[in-house]
Amino acid sequence: MADLTKKYDVLVVGGGNAALCAAISARRAGASVLVLEVASKFYRGGNTRHTRNMRCAHDAATKELTGPYTEEEFFDDLLRVTGGNTDEPLARHMIHESKAMLDWIAEQGVRFQPSLGGTLSLGRTNSFFLGGGRAMLNALYRTAEKLGVEVAYETEVVDLEIEDGMFLSATAARRDLAGYGRVVVYANALVAAAGGFEANIEWLKQYWGAPADNFLVRGTPNNRGTVLKLLLDRGVGEVGDPTQCHAVAIDARAPKFDGGIITRLDCVVFGIVVNKNAERFYDEGEDVWPKRYAIWGRLVAGQPDQIAYIVFDADSLDMFMPSLFPPIRALSICELAGALGLDPGALENTVTGFNAAVRPGTFDHTVLDDCRTEGITPPKTHWARRIETPPFYAYPVRPGITFTYLGTRVNKEARMLMKDGRPSANMFAAGEIMAGNVLGRGYAAGIGMTIGSVFGRIAGREAAANARN
Amino acid sequence: MHATEALVEADRLMVVCNSCRYCEGLCAVFPAMEMRRAFPDGDLNYFANLCHGCGACYDDCQFSPPHEFDVNVPKTFARVRADSYKAYAWPSVLSGLFDRNGLTIAVVAALSVAAFVIGFVASNDPAAVFAGGGGPGSFYALMPHRMMVLIFGAAFLYAIVALAMGARNFWRDIAEPFATLAAAGSLGRAIRDACTLRYLDGGGDGCMNDEDSRADHRRLFHHFTFYGFLLCFAATCVATLYHYMLAREAPYPWWDLPVVLGTVGGIGLAIGPAGLLAAKWRRDPALADAARFGMDAAFIAMLFLSGLTGLALLVLRDTAAMGILLALHLGVVFALFITMPYGKFVHGIYRFLALVRYARERGAMAAGHGGG
Numbered sequence: 094m095a096d097l098t099k100k101y102d103v104l105v106v107g108g109g110n111a112a113l114c115a116a117i118s119a120r121r122a123g124a125s126v127l128v129l130e131v132a133s134k135f136y137r138g139g140n141t142r143h144t145r146n147m148r149c150a151h152d153a154a155t156k157e158l159t160g161p162y163t164e165e166e167f168f169d170d171l172l173r174v175t176g177g178n179t180d181e182p183l184a185r186h187m188i189h190e191s192k193a194m195l196d197w198i199a200e201q202g203v204r205f206q207p208s209l210g211g212t213l214s215l216g217r218t219n220s221f222f223l224g225g226g227r228a229m230l231n232a233l234y235r236t237a238e239k240l241g242v243e244v245a246y247e248t249e250v251v252d253l254e255i256e257d258g259m260f261l262s263a264t265a266a267r268r269d270l271a272g273y274g275r276v277v278v279y280a281n282a283l284v285a286a287a288g289g290f291e292a293n294i295e296w297l298k299q300y301w302g303a304p305a306d307n308f309l310v311r312g313t314p315n316n317r318g319t320v321l322k323l324l325l326d327r328g329v330g331e332v333g334d335p336t337q338c339h340a341v342a343i344d345a346r347a348p349k350f351d352g353g354i355i356t357r358l359d360c361v362v363f364g365i366v367v368n369k370n371a372e373r374f375y376d377e378g379e380d381v382w383p384k385r386y387a388i389w390g391r392l393v394a395g396q397p398d399q400i401a402y403i404v405f406d407a408d409s410l411d412m413f414m415p416s417l418f419p420p421i422r423a424l425s426i427c428e429l430a431g432a433l434g435l436d437p438g439a440l441e442n443t444v445t446g447f448n449a450a451v452r453p454g455t456f457d458h459t460v461l462d463d464c465r466t467e468g469i470t471p472p473k474t475h476w477a478r479r480i481e482t483p484p485f486y487a488y489p490v491r492p493g494i495t496f497t498y499l500g501t502r503v504n505k506e507a508r509m510l511m512k513d514g515r516p517s518a519n520m521f522a523a524g525e526i527m528a529g530n531v532l533g534r535g536y537a538a539g540i541g542m543t544i545g546s547v548f549g550r551i552a553g554r555e556a557a558a559n560a561r562n
Numbered sequence: 563m564h565a566t567e568a569l570v571e572a573d574r575l576m577v578v579c580n581s582c583r584y585c586e587g588l589c590a591v592f593p594a595m596e597m598r599r600a601f602p603d604g605d606l607n608y609f610a611n612l613c614h615g616c617g618a619c620y621d622d623c624q625f626s627p628p629h630e631f632d633v634n635v636p637k638t639f640a641r642v643r644a645d646s647y648k649a650y651a652w653p654s655v656l657s658g659l660f661d662r663n664g665l666t667i668a669v670v671a672a673l674s675v676a677a678f679v680i681g682f683v684a685s686n687d688p689a690a691v692f693a694g695g696g697g698p699g700s701f702y703a704l705m706p707h708r709m710m711v712l713i714f715g716a717a718f719l720y721a722i723v724a725l726a727m728g729a730r731n732f733w734r735d736i737a738e739p740f741a742t743l744a745a746a747g748s749l750g751r752a753i754r755d756a757c758t759l760r761y762l763d764g765g766g767d768g769c770m771n772d773e774d775s776r777a778d779h780r781r782l783f784h785h786f787t788f789y790g791f792l793l794c795f796a797a798t799c800v801a802t803l804y805h806y807m808l809a810r811e812a813p814y815p816w817w818d819l820p821v822v823l824g825t826v827g828g829i830g831l832a833i834g835p836a837g838l839l840a841a842k843w844r845r846d847p848a849l850a851d852a853a854r855f856g857m858d859a860a861f862i863a864m865l866f867l868s869g870l871t872g873l874a875l876l877v878l879r880d881t882a883a884m885g886i887l888l889a890l891h892l893g894v895v896f897a898l899f900i901t902m903p904y905g906k907f908v909h910g911i912y913r914f915l916a917l918v919r920y921a922r923e924r925g926a927m928a929a930g931h932g933g934g
Contacts, residue, residue, distance in 0.1 A: 209586055209587075224619070225584025227624045231622070351624075351630075353624055354582055355625075356581075415580050417581045
């Protein structure tokens with residue numbers, strides 16, 4: 094049981110990848126470290142539990158990576174996915190530091206493996222954790238505890254005492270200990286690595302309105318943004334568009350929280366996607382799926398009642414990664430519409446119109462093929478095949494929000510910058526809580542973990558140096 | 563649909579796992595699963611026997627309990643595996659021996675030991691039983707060599723036949739062609755994987771006990787047990803050759819090959835099962851199929867007793883205890899043989915066959931022909 098009454102050099106708030114990298118790095122630099130994790134031991138680690146890889150620059154192929162991925166190429170990818178919404182010096186610094194991350198993370202006991210089945214497109218750029226994100230977390234916690242990092246579970250930070258940009262203390266509430274209640278924790282430096290606010294539907298509604306009620310949260314229910322809000326309210330500079338988030342279209346039957354990877358659907362490119370009026374609303378074949386999956390969450394969020402249906406036929410059934418729930422199946426389009434609660438005539442019309450617009454071509458889902466439609470809006474520009482072979486299938490989808498981009502502004506030391514631009518005396522941030530500095534928009538697979546690990550390591554090191562001065 | 567509730571659960575889990583695939587680097591089960599999209603009973607039985615129960619996937623899983631998806635692959639496969647032993651048992655009328663297996667084996671062992679003791683005493687002058695002495699032929703003074711060969715030869719033959727029939731049932735159930743067994747590549751790969759216990763290592767980090775420590779030495783103790791058993795078996799074979807080809811009768815001097823093999827093997831059979839049993843007790847109860855604890859413990863105990871009584875016989879063969887110790891050792895070994903097809907021993911056969919199939923599938927995948 095961690096001792097919350099003594100004063101630590103470094104207080105880390107949060108328990109995921111960024112928090113643990115910070116804790117380990119601070120401890121290795123000689124600091125005494127306390128980690129406050131809101132979750133129970135099983136659920137520790139926030140969204141890291143659901144991750145599986147990180148994107149790091151490397152100059153040569155390794156045992157697990159199929160080829161080099163230079164800093165320049167990484168930066169180009171980041172520029173492309175964010176549409177330039179990034180702090181270039183900070184992003185370049187992160188990418189440079191990411192090169193050392195592969196070795197550093199492995200030194201903390203995390204093991205890598207070649208890219209997973211079904212993710213071959215990431216085999217060169219992304220390093221996959223053997224056993225996935227929870228295995229990674231278990232390794233980090235083992236290492237942290239071996240080094241003497243103190244960890245308190247089910248302990249939520251509910252207030253921060255900050256004076257003129259200087260952290261003084263945190264008030265922690267301990268769950269399930271009615272008699273214990275609140276305790277004030279003192280430390281010389283703070284690392285905030287407590288995630289974003291995607292699980293706080295009320296907060297999301299400030300920007301999204303009522304539609305946010307229909308969002309599913311893919312990860313932890315604990316990312317309610319409590320620490321982020323406290324920091325912003327106490328003078329820390331804000332970064333990132335609060336309406337921006339990483340959201341994908343996931344199976345509408347998924348649980349409200351923590352459904353993770355297994356509810357994702359990779360079949361949009363093989364069929365058509367209609368809304369509750371049985372109308373198509375976006376080019377399903379715009380680009381290869383790895384480059385488009387991240388836009389469909391927002392697309393579905395823009396549709397009435399935030400629901401959509403991916404419709405395809407028997408020819409496509411086995412062409413994509415399986416997922417948790419079976420597709421809804423019917424022998425005719427009419428029957429399928431009935432099963433989905435859609436207007437049968439309208440779905441019939443949409444499918445007939447789509448089928449008539451499909452031009453002849455040679456189908457190849459591994460490249461941008463020449464199967465496209467003509468004369469309908471929106472068009473389907475690749476992989477357009479008639480939906481005509483029964484049985485017919487559909488997956489209902491909703492926006493699945495993964496993480497938010499509103500965060501605390503930081504510099505290259507991961508040190509928080511106050512609203513007036515001055516660096517904080519002793520406060521640092523890492524992970525999702527500051528991801529918006531680098532990732533203003535869009536998403537590239539594995540980059541969340543890169544932000545967490547790189548800035549976590551830096552934040553821990555700097556916080557330790559700060560605390561011991 | 564599925565034959566048992568455990569198979570229904572196994573199917574549910576494989577759908578979850580096949581949508582996730584985070585564990586594919588840990589062992590052979592998950593790559594084998596990825597070659598399929600549907601999971602009939604035969605394939606689930608194949609996966610369950612391919613699973614070494616290391617537990618890594620449970621600790622690595624973001625969906626293990628208390629998560630609502632309730633994913634516990636090691637425990638579910640342990641149940642499926644034990645059910646499959648029963649289903650493949652030959653003759654099928656004896657499959658009930660897998661129920662309350664611990665008790666069954668204990669009773670058989672006790673009866674067997676009693677039979678040998680009584681037989682020794684009844685067929686010899688009681689004084690001869692307690693006379694001791696370790697010279698050549700002293701064992702056979704108590705039980706004629708021919709009688710020993712007859713009884714143990716018959717027990718061994720029966721075990722071989724029953725095990726072979728069980729193996730045949732398994733092979734049919736997973737619908738694997740006979741030709742796979744004749745493919746040297748697959749066979750060689752499987753022998754390597756089995757002899758090194760490649761998949762009992764949690765993806766290279768040792769097998770699990772709980773998420774905080776990976777200090778579990780089941781692989782080491784299994785090596786002690788397995789190779790100890792092989793050495794003891796080799797000792798018996800060499801002694802048989804000595805007897806018939808060189809006309810040299812047991813007991814042999816301590817430096818002679820059968821004794822050296824038997825002593826080293828016996829030490830393995832004492833250390834290995836003790837370590838395995840200790841590991842079993844320490845194991846996270848969430849991972850274990852508690853209902854089958856008796857089956858595992860009984861087999862481990864039988865191996866341990868075989869080793870222990872053998873060593874005791876070696877050490878005390880010149881004393882008055884020799885006669886009773888010989889009866890004890892022979893009784894335990896006899897019980898071990900006749901219960902082999904109806905206990906945990908079969909795991910080795912089915913797991914090896916599953917590895918042979920996996921080696922074939924992996925080869926086919928690598929060559930781009932798809933699997934299963």
